[in-house]
Amino acid sequence: MSIITAILILLVLAAIFGVILGFAAIYFKVDEDPVVDQIDNLLPQTQCGQCSYPGCRPYAEAIANGDEINKCPPGGESTIHALAELLGRDFVALDEEHGEEKGKRVALIREAECIGCTKCIQACPVDAILGAAKQMHTVIADECTGCDLCIEPCPVDCIDMVPVQTTANDWRWDSPDSSIDSANNQLIATDRIDPAAETGA
Amino acid sequence: MSEYLLIIVSTVLVNNFVLVQFLGLCPFMGVSNKLDTAWGMSLATTFVLTLSSVCSYLVYTYLLEPLGLEYLKTISFILVIAVMVQFTEMVIKKVSPVLYRVLGIFLPLITTNCAVLGVALLNLNKDNNFVESLFYGFGAAVGFSVVLILFAAMRERINTADVPAPFKGSAIGMITAGLMALAFMGFTGLTQA
Numbered sequence: 001m002s003i004i005t006a007i008l009i010l011l012v013l014a015a016i017f018g019v020i021l022g023f024a025a026i027y028f029k030v031d032e033d034p035v036v037d038q039i040d041n042l043l044p045q046t047q048c049g050q051c052s053y054p055g056c057r058p059y060a061e062a063i064a065n066g067d068e069i070n071k072c073p074p075g076g077e078s079t080i081h082a083l084a085e086l087l088g089r090d091f092v093a094l095d096e097e098h099g100e101e102k103g104k105r106v107a108l109i110r111e112a113e114c115i116g117c118t119k120c121i122q123a124c125p126v127d128a129i130l131g132a133a134k135q136m137h138t139v140i141a142d143e144c145t146g147c148d149l150c151i152e153p154c155p156v157d158c159i160d161m162v163p164v165q166t167t168a169n170d171w172r173w174d175s176p177d178s179s180i181d182s183a184n185n186q187l188i189a190t191d192r193i194d195p196a197a198e199t200g201a
Numbered sequence: 202m203s204e205y206l207l208i209i210v211s212t213v214l215v216n217n218f219v220l221v222q223f224l225g226l227c228p229f230m231g232v233s234n235k236l237d238t239a240w241g242m243s244l245a246t247t248f249v250l251t252l253s254s255v256c257s258y259l260v261y262t263y264l265l266e267p268l269g270l271e272y273l274k275t276i277s278f279i280l281v282i283a284v285m286v287q288f289t290e291m292v293i294k295k296v297s298p299v300l301y302r303v304l305g306i307f308l309p310l311i312t313t314n315c316a317v318l319g320v321a322l323l324n325l326n327k328d329n330n331f332v333e334s335l336f337y338g339f340g341a342a343v344g345f346s347v348v349l350i351l352f353a354a355m356r357e358r359i360n361t362a363d364v365p366a367p368f369k370g371s372a373i374g375m376i377t378a379g380l381m382a383l384a385f386m387g388f389t390g391l392t393q394a
Binding site: 025 | 260264265268269270272273276277280281284287288291292294295298
């Protein structure tokens, strides 16, 4: 008899605690920090890991927790400006340690040399490489984020990073030369536009 | 009033849970590498220890004892502690995201801190009433915090000191903890508890 009471009591205790925790989970529900979403939207989503985080979202969370904003080479200066504006921090130059800005590029597999090892497929963070074992692989250019992660695993070095060919549809003026020191130069007042606003980021 | 003061002094110094009763040694060694994290762990443990001490007293006195189910105390205390920790985590996450970020992984780890269960069980051995268990839990938590923070501060300095190679790392930590325990023996006889 006492065993049954014991089991009942434990069940009742567990049920009460379960209800308390259940209500607490609803009552104390925390909405996801919207700042992380905003930061994530500004990042280039290459998922390249050059910032030393496993992807763009983890880096966005790290920034929200106070990490530096200059660790994203694919995003380059425009991303840093946009982040600085969003977070009210000062602009800092790109951290060389994490790589240099190279402009938008996509991977291209020299298909005659590809041996079909699938190693680049496993490395691709966005599944932009198509192929199967012992079959030739190819890159879906629209999906490729230019993150360079497929280059290293390739055993025959048949992957090139090529600049994106500009066409009449996406041609734009070159960005103004950012190497000009804006403190003592000949720029006229209207040239002093915030680079973040200028790139539309 | 003086008896409550006595309980606090006795749990913090004389019968310190870590250095005299050797409970909660795992977080004591594990989380004492950095002073910041030691502070976070201390705060969280203080909160949980005090609350769980009171709650397990209530469960025992008003549920287990009237039904003659005293032998269920360990399992039900563990249940209480786990719920307490979960609840604390939710509340802190809602109320103070900053504190939540500081405490991080240490919050759930408190569940396995044997000092928490130890306090709940020792409350029964000592026949503490409600207020006494409150002070007993709080005193134990303060004692834990004091020792943890002192130890973390010491280890930070030892890290930069010139320690002989065989003693580097945990070894010198153990020796330091032993010396601290010896020092706390000096408090014996301060009060009768």
